[in-house]
Amino acid sequence: MADSAxxxxxxxxxxxxxxIIPRSAACISGTIRRMLDPSSKFSEGLTGRCxxxxxSGVVLEKVCEYFCYHEKYKDQTNxxxxxxxxxxxxxxxxAADYLDT
Amino acid sequence: MDGEVxxxxxxxxxxxxxxxxxxxxNAASSLDRTRRLSRFDDCSSQPSSDPALFSSDDIPASxxxxxxxxxxxxxxxxxxxxxxxxxQVLDPKRKRGEFKEKRNxxxxxxxxxxxxxxxxxxxxxxAWGDDLRKSVLDPKNASTPSTPxxxxxxxxxxxxxxxxxxxxxxxxxxxxQHQAARKVVNECLEKGHETIDLGNFQMGTIPPGLLxxxxxxxxxxxxxxTPVSEDFFTSLTPFLRLYLPNNSLETLPKxxxxxxxxxxxxxxxxxxxxxxxxxxxxxxxxxxxxxxxQLEFLPWELLTLMRDGNLAHLxxxxxxxxxxxxxxxxxxxxxxxxxxxxxxxxxxxxxGAYPLHMANGxxxxxxxxxxxxxxxxxxxxxxxxxxxxxxxxxxxxxALRQATKLENFDQTTDEDFxxxxxxxxxxxxxxxxxxxxxxxxxxxxxxxxxxxxxTQWTEWWDVSHYEMGQDWNWAVQSSEIRARAYMLRPLPFRxxxxxxxxxxxxxxxxxxxxxxKTTMASQPTFTKPNRPLTWxxxxxSSGLGLSIARIAQSKHHTVIATSRQxxxxxxxxxxxxxxxxxxxxxxxxxxTAASELLSKLEHADHKIDILVNNAGYAILGAxxxxxxxxxxxxxxxxxxxxxxxxxxxxxxxxxxxxxxVVNISSGAGLEGRESMGAYAxxxxxxxxxxxxxxxxxxxxxxxxxxxxxxxxDTAFGTACLTAEKPLPGDYEGSVVAQMLEAITEGKLVADxxxxxxxxxxxxVVQGEGVxxxxxxxxxxxxxxxxxxxxKLVRDQLDHxxxxxxxxxxxxxxxx
Numbered sequence: 070m071a072d073s074a075x076x077x078x079x080x081x082x083x084x085x086x087x088x089i090i091p092r093s094a095a096c097i098s099g100t101i102r103r104m105l106d107p108s109s110k111f112s113e114g115l116t117g118r119c120x121x122x123x124x125s126g127v128v129l130e131k132v133c134e135y136f137c138y139h140e141k142y143k144d145q146t147n148x149x150x151x152x153x154x155x156x157x158x159x160x161x162x163x164a165a166d167y168l169d170t
Numbered sequence: 171m172d173g174e175v176x177x178x179x180x181x182x183x184x185x186x187x188x189x190x191x192x193x194x195x196n197a198a199s200s201l202d203r204t205r206r207l208s209r210f211d212d213c214s215s216q217p218s219s220d221p222a223l224f225s226s227d228d229i230p231a232s233x234x235x236x237x238x239x240x241x242x243x244x245x246x247x248x249x250x251x252x253x254x255x256x257x258q259v260l261d262p263k264r265k266r267g268e269f270k271e272k273r274n275x276x277x278x279x280x281x282x283x284x285x286x287x288x289x290x291x292x293x294x295x296x297a298w299g300d301d302l303r304k305s306v307l308d309p310k311n312a313s314t315p316s317t318p319x320x321x322x323x324x325x326x327x328x329x330x331x332x333x334x335x336x337x338x339x340x341x342x343x344x345x346x347q348h349q350a351a352r353k354v355v356n357e358c359l360e361k362g363h364e365t366i367d368l369g370n371f372q373m374g375t376i377p378p379g380l381l382x383x384x385x386x387x388x389x390x391x392x393x394x395x396t397p398v399s400e401d402f403f404t405s406l407t408p409f410l411r412l413y414l415p416n417n418s419l420e421t422l423p424k425x426x427x428x429x430x431x432x433x434x435x436x437x438x439x440x441x442x443x444x445x446x447x448x449x450x451x452x453x454x455x456x457x458x459x460x461x462x463x464q465l466e467f468l469p470w471e472l473l474t475l476m477r478d479g480n481l482a483h484l485x486x487x488x489x490x491x492x493x494x495x496x497x498x499x500x501x502x503x504x505x506x507x508x509x510x511x512x513x514x515x516x517x518x519x520x521x522g523a524y525p526l527h528m529a530n531g532x533x534x535x536x537x538x539x540x541x542x543x544x545x546x547x548x549x550x551x552x553x554x555x556x557x558x559x560x561x562x563x564x565x566x567x568x569a570l571r572q573a574t575k576l577e578n579f580d581q582t583t584d585e586d587f588x589x590x591x592x593x594x595x596x597x598x599x600x601x602x603x604x605x606x607x608x609x610x611x612x613x614x615x616x617x618x619x620x621x622x623x624x625t626q627w628t629e630w631w632d633v634s635h636y637e638m639g640q641d642w643n644w645a646v647q648s649s650e651i652r653a654r655a656y657m658l659r660p661l662p663f664r665x666x667x668x669x670x671x672x673x674x675x676x677x678x679x680x681x682x683x684x685x686x687k688t689t690m691a692s693q694p695t696f697t698k699p700n701r702p703l704t705w706x707x708x709x710x711s712s713g714l715g716l717s718i719a720r721i722a723q724s725k726h727h728t729v730i731a732t733s734r735q736x737x738x739x740x741x742x743x744x745x746x747x748x749x750x751x752x753x754x755x756x757x758x759x760x761x762t763a764a765s766e767l768l769s770k771l772e773h774a775d776h777k778i779d780i781l782v783n784n785a786g787y788a789i790l791g792a793x794x795x796x797x798x799x800x801x802x803x804x805x806x807x808x809x810x811x812x813x814x815x816x817x818x819x820x821x822x823x824x825x826x827x828x829x830x831v832v833n834i835s836s837g838a839g840l841e842g843r844e845s846m847g848a849y850a851x852x853x854x855x856x857x858x859x860x861x862x863x864x865x866x867x868x869x870x871x872x873x874x875x876x877x878x879x880x881x882x883d884t885a886f887g888t889a890c891l892t893a894e895k896p897l898p899g900d901y902e903g904s905v906v907a908q909m910l911e912a913i914t915e916g917k918l919v920a921d922x923x924x925x926x927x928x929x930x931x932x933x934v935v936q937g938e939g940v941x942x943x944x945x946x947x948x949x950x951x952x953x954x955x956x957x958x959x960x961k962l963v964r965d966q967l968d969h970x971x972x973x974x975x976x977x978x979x980x981x982x983x984x985x
Contacts, residue, residue: 135565142562144695150618151568158572159588165565166595 078105079118080133086126092117094136099169123167128160132168139170348377355380362389364408369415369436376414378581381425384410409433414440415459424580424609427451438462438485446608447471447666457483465489467628470614470665476525476636484636486661494630494660499529500674525636526976528660530674531628538566540597540622553624556670563618563669570598570621574606598622613668620668627674630660694868696945698937699828704728706771706778706819708756708812709785710746711739713884714834717928718782723749725932730776732756732767734785752776758785758811759803768818778819780935782832783812783856788886790913791893792906793847800893801848808852813859820867829872830935833860837951840878841959845909864948873945877931878960880953882922887913922953 078095080088096102104113113119121129135151142148153161351368358366366384389408411434412426419440426435427448435452436459443464449455450471458481460468468486475481535543535553543550563571573579580603587599602621605611612619667673705722709715710731719729729751736743736753743753754770756763771778789796789804816831823829838846839853857876864874890913901907912918934941934950941947951960971978 132565135568139562139565145562148562150563150571153568153572155572155576158569158576159591162566162569162573162595162598163591165569166592168565170565 075117077117080129081118081120082124082126082129083120083122084126086129088129088133090133090136091140094133094140095119097136097139097170101168124164125160128157128164131157131161132164135170345373347371347373348380351377351380355384359383359387362387362408364389365411365413367413368417369413371417373417373419375421376419376423376426378423379425381412381423381429384412384429385431387431407431412436416440421607422446424448424607427609430454433457433480435459445469445472447611447614448609450474451609453479456480459485460489461485461487463489466492467662467664470629470663473525473629473631473633473663476633482636484633486637491662494529494662496529499531499630501529502527526632526658527629528632528658529630531630531662533625533627533673535670536622536624536626538564538598538622539594540601553670557673563620566598567620567622567668570602571619573599573602574610574621576606579603580606611666613672614665615667615672616669618668620666623666624669625667625672626664628662628664629674631663632658633661634659694946696868696871696873696937697828698945702727703779704730704776705780705782706730706732706815707782707784708732708758708815710753711735711742713784713886714879714882714924714928714931715782715784716742717924718784718931719746719751721928721932723751725936728776730754730771730778732785734758756785758815759806761810761814764811764814764818777822777826779823779826779828780830780832781815781819781823782834782931783815784832784834785811786834787889787891788838788846788849789891789893790845790849790910791847791895792845792897792901795893795895795897796848797894801851804848805852805855808849809855809859812856816859816863820863820872823872824867824870827871829867830875831860831863831873832875832877832931832935833857835860835876835878837878837880837953837956837959840951841963843909844905845913861948874948875931875934876949878949878951878956879927880922880951880955880959881918881920882924882927882953883920884924887916887918890914921955927952 076092077089078092078101080090080095080101082088092105096105101119103109104111104119105117107114124132131153138151351371351373354368355366357363364387387408387410408431410429410431412429412432413434413436415436415438417440419437419442422437422442422445426432427446429452431454432452433454434457435455438459439462441464442460443466445460445465445468447469448471449469452475455475458472465486466489472481472484476484535550537543537549543553582603584596584600587596591599598621605621610619611621665674703722705719705727707715707719707722707729710719711733715731715733719731722729723746729746729749730753731742731746731751732754733739734755734757736755746753752774754767756767758764786808789800791800812833820829820831823831833856835853835857836849837843838850839857842850860874860876867874892910892914897907897910930940930952931950933939934944934947937943937945951957
């Protein structure tokens, strides 16, 4: 069992792909931040593992890419646009809505 | 070529009667009156209607070269107007259509330039629906008769409009109005007419693809029997005029804004409630008529067209523009004094300089779903707090942006959105579709493409100049206007920002701290290694240099102190060396001293992290007293000396990707005080060099800090020399003389404590204490006496813009 305050968290898609990303990056999403908040006593908060049942591995990979993109470019000017594959944009839109990001 | 094409001249200019009674004394009434005037008695005094279009008319805007081109065609066009319901397709066109059909079906060969045929073939391909479309469009729609090309529609329409086959007709043939409109467009295309009159067609919408072919309209050569000579070569680029008045248009299609060559556009008497911001793409637009619509505001992009484009004639009244509440808006600085009670008069210096920004309305924030955020909610405060931070776009926004780029997204209907999309997202998707139809929109502040606006505000501009038309001679009229107490006539322009930090320039958030950050948003960021640093400080034998050296040593940094003659201050040398520092001889005036010092330090393996250029003295006197050698000597110590050190030590900092250069400058360099001419010049030279160097080395994590020092309790007064030439008698009792006396006789009372100043400088360099979070600051004023001087300089600059800003912006090359 991972330490609840560890630096990395694991995001799991419904088809069981696991993505390990820095906690600070994942917390860009309001939903994940609330899930991981140790004071909330959600199991996600305790284990550092979030199962995202609405998302396929492909979408979640793109979401994780976005988290890192946001982490890299926050507080910067002239941020380049991230590439979103056209076929994913609707699913990503729904994922973004769910994740509140 | 611009100048050759005259715009319709104002027919009659009815001068407004003088308004002598309008002054601050009866503020309220003058306010009302102005508004009434601005709404109803349009200052332009021109009819809002377009110039008449008669076949027999030579269009006012056309020159001689257009005469031949328009005459033969206009007669025919009249005929069409009367009998659009009866007219059938002309024979030659039918031939062309048949030919085309044959080509599509049989040969499989098409001309490379004929995109429409290619697309028509591709779009009828069964493999046309890709994954994306499956996910976007309702699958059952694909089997209904409204498949990409309805057979019936294609049979009739390819004949009439060969280029329109790609349009998907939803199950029914086009309305008669649309067919007639297409006929007019085709006629113009064929004949090369530059004036497309689609007025009075009762079209509720503009059918897709109607306007697109106009992009390729080419003027027919006007030469008939004239002898061929150079004078008769005319451009075939059309002077495209599009008239759409008296229709019932509620929205405008994206095609309209792709007509790059459009010069004249009339949308008079329609039902438009909003003009999309993509109108900013019509760079060649010269005349725009938006009168008699339901507009409550204009798109901000029109202003860009006025300033950077060619838009010279704008007709906007009457419309539903709201009144400006002068109490609820934030006035620009130049109006602030007068604006308290009434609409201000136009500043005399601004007459003729247009468009004139007057004020900004309050900012509205939107949440990610496009809802207005209540100003009392916590979310609103959150948004305001974000004003200073740079945020990467949200994933939601990125996905929406991508959605607008999907093929055929503009033709989806609400039913096409997949069912699993939560209803909360529907407004966003609809908005994305709107954006897609409008052809995309970009943020007016940061220029990025966006879908959901985050901020929105109204800017009030006076554009009377454009309402009157360019022909109105301001140079002649301006004096008259001044005499008549010309009133400003605000028009609302709506502007959007794509992120919480895209805000109007003069919005001042609650604390001055954040404001500072907003205006200086583009500052680089610096990092500092977490280790004791090596400081090289010049002029350590007394004063500020010594204080800084002591503080740095007390914080366990390595200090390399220098002075011209270390033997004069043996006790200080001992103190510094005992505390782990070094003391070197350095005469900054010596051209080779800096490089020698560098090699000495390199030999001892010292890598300088922080260079403090502190050494200096002043030669005082009236400017006319100074001899050439005195000026050069001053320059040598204050400018060339430090710049040689910079030259030697900055390359190492750049290579190591860390360094700070501190230049102890003076209020003299900033503002300039009598008797300090030579010193001010040298300090200003240093400051100028620093400003540029700061920009150049910022990418290498090397900082420049210019400290503007007021009067401190240092030995500056005693280190001052006076000019050799005597002060001319005329200066007796002048400020120069008083200053000279005060400084040389030690009467100049210092207000600043050099120890405190040294501590501040140390902290700002280190990014600790008062300097924490301000690592990217370039200027540090120190001393109570500096505050009014900095403000004075700032006000002087502001003032110069108030007085000459419009002149400055008006001396560009007219394209």
